[in-house]
Amino acid sequence: MPGDIEATIDTIARGLARGPQPHSGRSYIEVRNLIADLIETGELAPGIRLPSERVLHELLGVARGTLRDALTLLEAEGTMHRLDRRGWFVSPPRIRYDPTTLEGFHTFVAAQGRKPTTHTLSKRLVPVNAEAASVFGLDRNDPIFLILRRRCIDDRPVLLEHIYVDPQRFPGLIEQDLDGSLSAILREHYRILTTHAQVTMYPSILTGPVAQELNVSQGTPSLFISRICRSEEGYVTEYNQNFWHYNALKLVMSVQDRAR
Amino acid sequence: MPGDIEATIDTIARGLARGPQPHSGRSYIEVRNLIADLIETGELAPGIRLPSERVLHELLGVARGTLRDALTLLEAEGTMHRLDRRGWFVSPPRIRYDPTTLEGFHTFVAAQGRKPTTHTLSKRLVPVNAEAASVFGLDRNDPIFLILRRRCIDDRPVLLEHIYVDPQRFPGLIEQDLDGSLSAILREHYRILTTHAQVTMYPSILTGPVAQELNVSQGTPSLFISRICRSEEGYVTEYNQNFWHYNALKLVMSVQDRAR
DNA sequence: TAGTGGTCTAGACCACAGA
DNA sequence: CTGTGGTCTAGACCACTAG
Numbered sequence: 001m002p003g004d005i006e007a008t009i010d011t012i013a014r015g016l017a018r019g020p021q022p023h024s025g026r027s028y029i030e031v032r033n034l035i036a037d038l039i040e041t042g043e044l045a046p047g048i049r050l051p052s053e054r055v056l057h058e059l060l061g062v063a064r065g066t067l068r069d070a071l072t073l074l075e076a077e078g079t080m081h082r083l084d085r086r087g088w089f090v091s092p093p094r095i096r097y098d099p100t101t102l103e104g105f106h107t108f109v110a111a112q113g114r115k116p117t118t119h120t121l122s123k124r125l126v127p128v129n130a131e132a133a134s135v136f137g138l139d140r141n142d143p144i145f146l147i148l149r150r151r152c153i154d155d156r157p158v159l160l161e162h163i164y165v166d167p168q169r170f171p172g173l174i175e176q177d178l179d180g181s182l183s184a185i186l187r188e189h190y191r192i193l194t195t196h197a198q199v200t201m202y203p204s205i206l207t208g209p210v211a212q213e214l215n216v217s218q219g220t221p222s223l224f225i226s227r228i229c230r231s232e233e234g235y236v237t238e239y240n241q242n243f244w245h246y247n248a249l250k251l252v253m254s255v256q257d258r259a260r
Numbered sequence: 261m262p263g264d265i266e267a268t269i270d271t272i273a274r275g276l277a278r279g280p281q282p283h284s285g286r287s288y289i290e291v292r293n294l295i296a297d298l299i300e301t302g303e304l305a306p307g308i309r310l311p312s313e314r315v316l317h318e319l320l321g322v323a324r325g326t327l328r329d330a331l332t333l334l335e336a337e338g339t340m341h342r343l344d345r346r347g348w349f350v351s352p353p354r355i356r357y358d359p360t361t362l363e364g365f366h367t368f369v370a371a372q373g374r375k376p377t378t379h380t381l382s383k384r385l386v387p388v389n390a391e392a393a394s395v396f397g398l399d400r401n402d403p404i405f406l407i408l409r410r411r412c413i414d415d416r417p418v419l420l421e422h423i424y425v426d427p428q429r430f431p432g433l434i435e436q437d438l439d440g441s442l443s444a445i446l447r448e449h450y451r452i453l454t455t456h457a458q459v460t461m462y463p464s465i466l467t468g469p470v471a472q473e474l475n476v477s478q479g480t481p482s483l484f485i486s487r488i489c490r491s492e493e494g495y496v497t498e499y500n501q502n503f504w505h506y507n508a509l510k511l512v513m514s515v516q517d518r519a520r
Numbered sequence: 521t522a523g524t525g526g527t528c529t530a531g532a533c534c535a536c537a538g539a
Numbered sequence: 540c541t542g543t544g545g546t547c548t549a550g551a552c553c554a555c556t557a558g
Contacts, residue, residue, distance in 0.1 A: 026546065029478070052524060063548045065325075068525090073479050076465045085525045085555050094462060100360060100515045194517070201511040202354060203463045203483055205336045217526070218289070219333050221481065223463060251461040255360045257454070286527065312543060323529045328544090345536055345544045477545070 009051050011043050012059060027062050031070035034060075039079055039090055046092040050080075053088075076221055078247030084217045094250035095153060099199050099225070104181045105151055105159070114153050121148040121213060123174040125167060132164045135228055135239045143167055145174055147182075150213055157214045158248040164239040183229075186237060194237045198228040203246060210243050222246045269311050271303050272319060287322050291330035294320075299339055299350055306352040310340075313348075336481055338507030343475045354510035355413060359459050359485070364441045365411055365419070374413050381408040381473060383434040385427060392424045395488055395499045403427055405434055407442075410473055417474045418508035424499040443489075446497060454489040454497045461485045463506060470503050482506045 015038045038044040050056060050071075057067040071088055074080040082088045095112060109116035127141040138144065147163040163182065165173055169192070176185055186192045206214065206222045214220075223246040229238045275298045298304040310316060310331075317327040331348055334340040342348045355372060369376035387401040398404065407423040423442065425433055429452070436445055446452045466474065466482045474480075483506040489498045 026478075028546075054524085063550095065549090066547060069546080073465065076479060076481055078462065078464060082525080086557090087524075099513070102515065102517045196514060196516045199511075199513050199515055202338065202509065203481060203506045204338060205333065218286075219336060221336055221463060246463045249462065251459075253359070253459050254456060255362065255459055256456045257362045288527075314543085323531095325530090326528060329527080342544080346538090347543070 005049070005051050008044070008048060009055065009059065011038060012051070012056070015043070016060065028066045028069040028073065031060055031062060031067060032073050035070065035074060036077075036079060044090050046090050048090045050088040050090075075247070081245065081247055082217060082220075083215045084211075086215070091247050092154065092156075095158075095248055096250050096252045098253050099201065099251055100253045100255075102183070102194060102197060102229075104183060106181060109153055115155070117152045117155065118179045119150045119152075120178045121150055123147045123178060125174070128164070132239055136164070136166055136236050138166070145170070147174065147178055148213075149178065153248060156248075158245045160210050160213050160243045162241040162243075166236065169235070169237070182238065192231055192237060194229040195232045196230050198230075199225065200227075201225045201251075206243060206245070214243075214245055216245060220245065223249055265309070265311050268304070268308060269315065269319065271298060272311070272316070275303070276320065288326045288329035288333065291320055291322060291327060292333050295330065295334060296337075296339060304350050306350050308350045310348040310350075335507070341505065341507055342477060342480075344471075344477045346475070351507050352414065352416075355418075355508055356510050356512045358513050359461065359511055360513045360515075362443070362454060362457060362489075364443060366441060369413055375415070377412045377415065378439045379410045379412070380438045381410055383407045383438060385434070388424070392499055396424070396426055396496050398426070405430070407434065407438055408473075409438065413508060416508075418505045420470050420473050420503045422501040422503075426496065429495070429497070442498065452491055452497060455492045456490055458488040458490075459485065460487075461511075466503060466505070474503075474505055476505060480505065483509055 012034070015034050035044070051059070053064055053067055057064040060067060071080060071082075075082065078094065079091055080088055081091050095109060095114060097108060105118070106116045124146055125143050126146045128136070128138050128144040130140060132138075132144060133140050133142065136144070145165040145167050147161070147165070149161040149163070150157050151159040151161065167173070170186065170190055173185070176189065178185070183194055186194065202224055204222055204224050206216055206220045207218055211218055211220060223244040225242040225244060227240040227242070228236060229240065231237050272294070275294050295304070311319070313324055313327055317324040320327060331340060331342075335342065338354065339351055340348055341351050355369060355374060357368060365378070366376045384406055385403050386406045388396070388398050388404040390400060392398075392404060393400050393402065396404070405425040405427050407421070407425070409421040409423070410417050411419040411421065427433070430446065430450055433445070436449065438445070443454055446454065462484055464482055464484050466476055466480045467478055471478055471480060483504040485502040485504060487500040487502070488496060489500065491497050
């Protein structure tokens with residue numbers, strides 16, 4: 001799509017010509033407001049890549065550092081994201097996710113008219129680390145299956161999963177094709193259902209290999225969600241750690257007063 | 261507590277003397293690792309204020325900007341926070357919060373051995389905005405109660421609340437003392453129970469007046485939680501928007517498979 | 521190989537907090 | 540008033556992506 005960047009430059013120049021926003025003093029805030037306005041009005045649509053930082057900072061008349069401050073702010077708000085060394089992009093709307101269901105990734109993404117894909121990065125038998133050992137009640141260094149998967153929405157990597165499964169309970173699991181629903185495999189191959197789970201969530205950042213696999217820069221904000229899944233009998237079926245590219249996600253749930 | 265800062269400088273100098281961490285190339289990452297290590301080992305305890313950026317960057321031999329990159333990373337991870345123009349502080353452990361209960365702030369904070377406090381910043385009758393109007397099924401600009409509260413854990417402001425309540429249902433509400441549990445007031449004064457709620461959560465940033473009321477800088481990462489609370493009969497009892505200083509919080513919940 | 525974002529430096533001034 | 544963090548500039552080099 002040649003010319004795309006030129007069109008984007010024009011759009012931004014036009015926004016600039018409309019004059020300063022109901023001003024707000026600091027310059028990186030003004031830059032943020034300019035871009036945020038263009039996104040709100042739809043002049044910059046989701047998926048669009050911005051011109052390079054060097055082109056932009058000159059166009060806007062601010063130092064490159066100031067421009068980056070503005071972009072980082074938009075990233076933290078969830079309206080822009082970047083692909084490592086590949087540029088800044090306008091983010092699509094957040095996907096809604098209800099953590100109180102045990103519904104799978106493919107199900108809820110597809111239900112919102114988006115395209116889910118999964119790619120298994122590795123599946124191996126490894127010595128269990130301290131954390132997973134305590135979850136499963138294993139001894140340190142006992143063997144355990146570790147599965148790494150990357151999941152995309154509309155072909156954008158948004159989620160990296162670390163899944164631990166006890167090989168005693170599910171022998172031969174990693175010989176299966178794991179690009180689909182894991183719980184479907186546990187159900188159909190092993191006749192085991194996950195009936196409840198303990199979920200923990202908090203915002204953090206992406207670092208090292210996780211950031212790399214998602215094509216994002218060190219320090220990209222993220223939402224960490226871990227899930228200890230259990231069978232009806234109460235043993236752990238899987239221990240799941242999800243690193244979400246955080247502006248991809250919005251959590252929605254309904255709750256009932258338990259006292260009633 | 262004079263001398264505190266000197267002690268902290270010593271601690272950091274000592275950490276520095278232990279030599280570079282299992283290296284990681286970039287300098288702001290090294291600085292991050294140094295400070296993160298001192299926090300993990302307990303040499304820098306929660307609540308401690310770091311020396312000024314100018315002292316630190318000289319001590320560490322990096323530019324001030326690089327130091328700030330490291331501190332910003334630690335902030336995004338949730339291990340440090342800052343008070344606007346007052347310095348950088350080691351954060352206490354995150355408080356656990358179960359969004360699937362309708363349990364109040366005071367209850368769950370106290371249950372974890374921390375000290376909760378609430379301060380009502382304002383309570384007024386205002387014309388309803390578009391968003392709240394649609395939640396309550398009111399016409400635009402109908403009058404509605406808007407209550408602003410700031411809540412602290414161990415005297416640190418961590419949460420700003422915007423609460424909307426329909427004055428038709430709860431006449432005279434803002435004449436009450438609102439520093440305690442709102443749901444207790446609705447229950448005891450009006451005999452109305454909140455029995456269920458629709459909860460939405462996503463990470464974002466703090467800006468403008470919200471950031472100011474929490475003594476944090478523009479762009480501080482946050483967790484936004486909104487709650488539409490309903491009575492048994494199904495009408496909205498309160499519409500609650502919570503802006504959490506995000507590294508204060510960790511969400512924990514258990515879920516059951518609904519299909520069962 | 522050219523151009524990108526990522527990192528880093530060494531300055532400067534301002535607004536505000538706290539004594 | 541002094542010192543703090545907050546903001547901003549104008550450079551530079553590196554590691555990597557994309558052609």
